[in-house]
Amino acid sequence: MLDPLKDRDAASGLFLFLLSISMCIMAFRLGLGSWASPGPGFAPFGIACLLGFLSIILSVKAMVRRIGEKERISFAKEKGFWWVRPVFILLILVGYGFFLNLFGFSFSNFLLMTFLVWGIARQGLKLALIVSILTTVAAYLLFIKLLGLPLPSGSIWPG
Amino acid sequence: MEFGNFILYGLQVAIQPLNLIYCFIGVFIGTLIGVLPGIGPTGTLSLLLPITFHIPPVSAIIMLAGIYYGCQYGGSITSILANIPGEASSVITTLDGYQMARQGKAGLALGVSTIGSFIAGTIAIIGLMFLAYPLAKAALKFGPPEYFSLMCVGLVLLTFLTQGSMLKSLIMALLGLFIGLVGLDPFTAKPRFTFGFKELMDGVGIIPLVMGLFGISEVLLNLESEGREIYKTETRGLFASLKGWVKAKWAIVRGTIVGFLCGILPGGGAVLASFVSYAVEKRFSKHPEKFGTGVIEGVAAPESANNAAAQSSFVPLLSLGIPPNVVMAVLYGGLLIHGIQPGPFLVKDHPDVFWGLVASMYIGNIMLLILNLPLIGMWVKILKVPYTILFPLILLFCLIGVYSVNYAVFDIYLMVIFGCAGYVMKKLDFEPAPLVMAYVLSPILESSFRRSLSLSGGSLTIFFVRPISLAGMCAVIGLIVFQVLSARRSKKRKVDVQ
Numbered sequence: 001m002l003d004p005l006k007d008r009d010a011a012s013g014l015f016l017f018l019l020s021i022s023m024c025i026m027a028f029r030l031g032l033g034s035w036a037s038p039g040p041g042f043a044p045f046g047i048a049c050l051l052g053f054l055s056i057i058l059s060v061k062a063m064v065r066r067i068g069e070k071e072r073i074s075f076a077k078e079k080g081f082w083w084v085r086p087v088f089i090l091l092i093l094v095g096y097g098f099f100l101n102l103f104g105f106s107f108s109n110f111l112l113m114t115f116l117v118w119g120i121a122r123q124g125l126k127l128a129l130i131v132s133i134l135t136t137v138a139a140y141l142l143f144i145k146l147l148g149l150p151l152p153s154g155s156i157w158p159g
Numbered sequence: 160m161e162f163g164n165f166i167l168y169g170l171q172v173a174i175q176p177l178n179l180i181y182c183f184i185g186v187f188i189g190t191l192i193g194v195l196p197g198i199g200p201t202g203t204l205s206l207l208l209p210i211t212f213h214i215p216p217v218s219a220i221i222m223l224a225g226i227y228y229g230c231q232y233g234g235s236i237t238s239i240l241a242n243i244p245g246e247a248s249s250v251i252t253t254l255d256g257y258q259m260a261r262q263g264k265a266g267l268a269l270g271v272s273t274i275g276s277f278i279a280g281t282i283a284i285i286g287l288m289f290l291a292y293p294l295a296k297a298a299l300k301f302g303p304p305e306y307f308s309l310m311c312v313g314l315v316l317l318t319f320l321t322q323g324s325m326l327k328s329l330i331m332a333l334l335g336l337f338i339g340l341v342g343l344d345p346f347t348a349k350p351r352f353t354f355g356f357k358e359l360m361d362g363v364g365i366i367p368l369v370m371g372l373f374g375i376s377e378v379l380l381n382l383e384s385e386g387r388e389i390y391k392t393e394t395r396g397l398f399a400s401l402k403g404w405v406k407a408k409w410a411i412v413r414g415t416i417v418g419f420l421c422g423i424l425p426g427g428g429a430v431l432a433s434f435v436s437y438a439v440e441k442r443f444s445k446h447p448e449k450f451g452t453g454v455i456e457g458v459a460a461p462e463s464a465n466n467a468a469a470q471s472s473f474v475p476l477l478s479l480g481i482p483p484n485v486v487m488a489v490l491y492g493g494l495l496i497h498g499i500q501p502g503p504f505l506v507k508d509h510p511d512v513f514w515g516l517v518a519s520m521y522i523g524n525i526m527l528l529i530l531n532l533p534l535i536g537m538w539v540k541i542l543k544v545p546y547t548i549l550f551p552l553i554l555l556f557c558l559i560g561v562y563s564v565n566y567a568v569f570d571i572y573l574m575v576i577f578g579c580a581g582y583v584m585k586k587l588d589f590e591p592a593p594l595v596m597a598y599v600l601s602p603i604l605e606s607s608f609r610r611s612l613s614l615s616g617g618s619l620t621i622f623f624v625r626p627i628s629l630a631g632m633c634a635v636i637g638l639i640v641f642q643v644l645s646a647r648r649s650k651k652r653k654v655d656v657q
Contacts, residue, residue: 012587016330023337030344030351035617040344040351043605044337051333058326086379086582089554090575093375096558097571112558113551120382121547131548135555147213149563 013059020052085120092116104154105144110136166288169514173522178218178515185222186523189229190530193249194237194538195549200230201595202377204489205369206553208496209560216497217511221519223493227486228280228469228520231429232527235272235462236538239265248429248465251437255450255457262453271407271455272462273531279415279463280524283470286419287477288517291506295478298503303614304621307607308631310600313481315635316424318593325642328593331584335594338363339601346609358569365492367561367570368598371577372584372591374557378550379582407459410440414460418467423474428484429465436464470520476501477513481600485592488599 026041027048033039092115100108110132118128143149172178192203203226211219234249239256252272259268301309318328341352342362353359414436421432440460441447450457475483480502482488494501499509506513531538561574581591615621622628 008587012589026352030349035612035619037617038609038612040347040349043608044340044351047333047336047340051330051337054326054330054333058330061326085382089379089382090375090579093554093558093575093578094572097562097568097575100562100568100571109555112555116551116554117547121551123547131551135552139555139559143559143563147210149213150566151559151563 007062009062010059013055013057013062016055017052017059020048020055023048023051089116089120092120101152102155105151106136106140107154109139162292165292165510165514166518168510169516169518172217172511172515173221173518177215178221178519179522181214181218181222182225182519182523183526185225186229186232186526186530188222189226189231190233190527190538191541192226193230193233193235194541195544199373199377200227200486201369201489201592202373202553203230204486204493205366206374206556206560208366208489208493209563211493212496212564216494216499216509217515219497220490220494220499220512220516221523223490224473224516224520225523227472227490228466228523229527231280231462231465231469232273232276232531233538234465235276235458236269236531236535239268239272239458240539248433248468249462250430251433251461252458254437255453255455258451258453259455259458264453264455267455268458269535270532271404271411271459273528275407275411275414275459275463276466276531277524277528278411279418279467280470280527281521282415283419283422283467284517284520284524287470287474287520290423290471291474291478291513291517294474295503295506298479301479301503301627302625303607303610304625304628305631307604307611308622308628308635309479309481310604310607311635312631312638313475313483314593314597314600315638317484317596319638319642324588325646327589331589331591332593332597335597336601336604338368338594339598340605345602345606356569358565358567362602363573363598364564364570365489365496365599366564367573368577369489369492369595370557370561371574371579372581372595374553375574375578376581376585376591378553379578380585381546382550407455409443410456410459411463413439413443414463415467417460418464419471421464422468422471422483424483428472428486429468432464432468433461436460473516477505477516478503480505480603482596485595488596491599 024045027044028041030041030044031039032041032045092112096108096112099111103111113132113135114128117123117131118125123131144151173182188203188207189200192200204223207223207226211223214222231248235252235256238249238252239260256268256272259265314332318325318332337352339362341359343349343360344351350360417436417439418429418432421435422428424431437450437457437460440456441450444450444454444456446454472483472487475481476487476491480491480500482491482501491501494512499505499512557574558571561570562568564570584591584594611621612619622632
């Protein structure tokens with residue numbers, strides 16, 4: 001019984017193979033040069049070819065494995081909405097980057113900590129606010145006052 | 160005589176008040192990180208790299224090195240008292256250390272581990288001092304083919320020694336090599352794989368890469384696991400059992416030797432050292448069956464070995480400019496950011512960095528001894544800080560750290576991408592360590608390769624006609640063949656059993 005698409009190694013091998021093909025094309029466009037005078041695409045092309053070769057081996061090895069063995073997709077072992085927290089954390093981090101210049105360093109830190117402690121770590125709002133205020137003040141003192149880093153003060157605040 | 164002068168000069172640098180303070184900060188943070196499971200030396204070094212931009216290079220390197228070897232001390236505390244290895248290099252200590260704690264011998268285990276670590280660390284520094292300097296002198300004669308083959312050995316050895324599939328490790332190394340080539344081509348100044356982003360012209364920064372792969376992804380993974388419990392036991396009586404100390408004596412010596420050798424090995428390091436020394440100790444023991452039930456040798460050997468390895472890992476980094484493991488790769492990046500090129504010229508061009516760092520290690524080890532023995536109770540209390548409070552702080556540090564390198568939001572996005580990639584990689588059993596190491600070596604590897612080919616007029620035989628290069632290439636081929644053969648053999652054995 002073979003079901004390669006359900007196998008994580010086969011799937012990752014396939015992804016890596018496609019990646020290696022795109023890497024090969026990009027490297028080829030850069031110019032390979034010659035053996036005596038290698039061009040900018042020479043080494044990346046070689047690396048991409050090797051990657052493609054190894055990803056094929058990975059996929060083939062996974063495909064010949066029978067399903068039901070321990071190599072089954074690991075994500076399937078997780079229960080329920082296990083992915084929610086990681087996805088939310090990553091979104092919060094992207095949001096921090098997005099709003100950093102707008103809200104400024106300190107307010108962004110405060111929002112970040114509140115979201116993480118209250119929303120992700122599921123602590124009480126009171127504790128979340130205390131932790132957020134303390135870390136915001138500490139970060140301000142350490143990074144701005146002590147180390148003198150020119151961190152953004154925000155574009156929506158006056159002055 | 161010349162050697163003695165260098166050591167004195169190093170001590171002069173290391174005992175500068177500023178350097179002493181940074182050494183203390185380094186070993187303190189190192190112990191703290193070692194105690195806290197969930198964040199390792201690699202993540203911490205990358206987290207603190209941006210902060211070091213504002214301090215003098217020598218102090219910065221002394222602090223960063225202190226974090227690494229300090230980690231090895233702290234890791235044993237959690238392994239013994241909580242059965243949770245604070246560090247990967249302390250995993251093996253849990254086997255006997257925790258059993259000893261359950262038998263009421265936690266004090267002895269902690270005492271032997273700390274003193275053993277101190278002895279091993281100190282001996283390894285002496286070894287580092289005597290080996291790195293002549294090796295750096297010899298390395299001045301190395302050309303591009305020698306560098307290329309030595310780096311290939313390092314990469315293949317790392318993929319060979321990484322836990323899990325060698326195939327996957329090789330894939331990771333290739334991805335790392337590719338990422339390391341992003342940016343302007345050093346020979347033609349042509350942009351490569353920048354996709355129009357001017358932020359990528361200088362290449363992918365080491366800090367977003369390492370913080371993403373080790374910091375962010377570790378937080379995401381740790382949030383999936385349950386909380387930890389500390390085994391309540393007596394931590395007094397560190398020197399109570401003389402019999403225990405006598406038993407541990409030779410284990411410390413053997414652990415030190417094994418650890419020192421494993422640390423120098425390209426691809427080796429503290430993790431490998433602890434596992435190998437445990438296996439060696441078991442083989443030397445008259446009662447190997449008792450290992451895992453709480454024998455002192457099972458604590459003394461790996462703890463001495465990981466400390467010796469942490470110090471000896473600096474030998475290839477400082478003398479050849481080749482980082483033997485991922486922590487050293489991050490440190491290599493740190494040195495480069497400070498405008499210091501690790502390698503044979505380091506001793507000549509920056510003697511303050513080289514000798515100051517070596518001398519600071521002696522001082523750091525003494526500081527660690529003082530920090531660890533009387534303050535064990537305090538470290539145990541720190542273990543009780545809930546991860547729900549710790550992880551937002553780690554994330555905040557990652558964000559500030561990565562942003563403050565170039566004051567670019569782009570770096571934050573890059574870190575998030577690598578964090579996501581690192582999380583998926585770990586879920587799929589792909590180790591990120593070979594990727595980071597290959598990423599660091601990639602620019603030197605490529606330029607050595609291209610220079611070698613230019614020198615030989617395009618002939619690959621240049622790698623096989625020079626003795627050192629030939630030895631390196633033979634080692635690479637031998638390792639790959641060995642791995643393929645042993646995989647086939649184990650597969651055949653499985654079929655036979657079925």
